[in-house]
Amino acid sequence: MTSTRNEPEVSPETVAPEPAQAAERKLRMRRRLERLIGIAATEGNALLPLRNGDEIFAAMLHSIRSAEHTVDMMTFVYWRGDIAREFAEALADRARNGVRVRLLLDGFGSRLIEQDLLDLMDRAGAEVAWFRKPLYLSPLKQNHRCHRKVLVVDEAVAYTGGVGIAEEWCGNARNENEWRDTHVQVRGPAVDGIAAAFAQNWAECHDTLFDARDRFTGHTTQGDAVVQVVRGSASFGWQDMQTLIRVMLESAQERFRLATAYFAPDAYFSDLLCAAARRGVQVEILLPGPHTDKRVCQLAGQNHYEDLLRCGVRIFQYQPTMLHTKVITVDQVAGLIGSSNFNRRSLDHDEEIMLAVLDEDFTATLDRHFDEDLQASERIEKGRWKRRSAAQRLRELAVAPIRRFL
Numbered sequence: 001m002t003s004t005r006n007e008p009e010v011s012p013e014t015v016a017p018e019p020a021q022a023a024e025r026k027l028r029m030r031r032r033l034e035r036l037i038g039i040a041a042t043e044g045n046a047l048l049p050l051r052n053g054d055e056i057f058a059a060m061l062h063s064i065r066s067a068e069h070t071v072d073m074m075t076f077v078y079w080r081g082d083i084a085r086e087f088a089e090a091l092a093d094r095a096r097n098g099v100r101v102r103l104l105l106d107g108f109g110s111r112l113i114e115q116d117l118l119d120l121m122d123r124a125g126a127e128v129a130w131f132r133k134p135l136y137l138s139p140l141k142q143n144h145r146c147h148r149k150v151l152v153v154d155e156a157v158a159y160t161g162g163v164g165i166a167e168e169w170c171g172n173a174r175n176e177n178e179w180r181d182t183h184v185q186v187r188g189p190a191v192d193g194i195a196a197a198f199a200q201n202w203a204e205c206h207d208t209l210f211d212a213r214d215r216f217t218g219h220t221t222q223g224d225a226v227v228q229v230v231r232g233s234a235s236f237g238w239q240d241m242q243t244l245i246r247v248m249l250e251s252a253q254e255r256f257r258l259a260t261a262y263f264a265p266d267a268y269f270s271d272l273l274c275a276a277a278r279r280g281v282q283v284e285i286l287l288p289g290p291h292t293d294k295r296v297c298q299l300a301g302q303n304h305y306e307d308l309l310r311c312g313v314r315i316f317q318y319q320p321t322m323l324h325t326k327v328i329t330v331d332q333v334a335g336l337i338g339s340s341n342f343n344r345r346s347l348d349h350d351e352e353i354m355l356a357v358l359d360e361d362f363t364a365t366l367d368r369h370f371d372e373d374l375q376a377s378e379r380i381e382k383g384r385w386k387r388r389s390a391a392q393r394l395r396e397l398a399v400a401p402i403r404r405f406l
């Protein structure tokens, strides 16, 4: 698709909020989220944003290799490659040394895992469970996958974000074989919420929810960040992940930034983006470009471009490789990170986890990453997009019947 321009992109200048203004913004968002989702945010958290496989996998593997009591990990994708073997070997090693290791794999997303890795972990005493293996399920349940990505070690350090365990996520987004993604390491009371997301899905797949190796240790203050852990669960009605996104969109006063791997919202969420832009919020959306791994999702999202551009939403497509992040920032004070994409699958169908982090430093780091990614992106221009080819329009229309499943 050619509706782009070539010079590097920059966002309009923003001025950092004064401390009092930042505090007011954070409190307003916190109280809205707490009362509308019903989960208290916790104080005293330390968060470390991790960018791309080089940082993410190194930190996760270091934590696993240092585990003394428990390792709980769940993932949607567990595919192949050296990194898949490295994780299996690290988990097996800990299990052999008496650490309680539990690994929850989504029955669809992780179907490509190699059998010898499963055997290796099994022999070592690691417990591997499958979330809703398609073979044994009703068609209705099969549509609801476990899309959460969680690692919790010794009840003290946790990770969530976008990565799956596969070669695609290795490296540093230097070329199309190294996907761009962001994860976060968490220490402090918010670890409990992340652990609970694991426990909720594990309980469905295994008889034992906890055992003597769970020490239920308390948390001490690790940093300054206020964090609310939000779990999305498959639902026929309105659910918390939708409330989270809606509250953030409706609370934004100055800037709402979204970087997502799969952008295919329903009309309601597309309209919310438009409404924010119309009331003067600078809305920026960063999406995969030529290296998208799911063209069908891209087409479903592109169907919204014309309306969004008309409302003043700025849309960018990332050029170097597949962009797989799931990150939102709001008004320089709030950052959302976790497993949820901006599509029907994440907002309606799947088990998800997102952290709402109310912290200027954390948000500034995510915004800096966003700015750097814009430098490698091309902006979709309204006029040129409107003149896109008939074939492109036809392709957008062709995916309409399956949009609700994307």
Ligand SMILES: O=P(O)(O)OC[C@H](O)CO
Pocket: 076, 077, 147, 162, 164, 261, 262, 293, 341
């Ligand atoms: O669903 P995501 O966002 O975890 O991405 C995994 C995809 O299935 C990769 O093709």
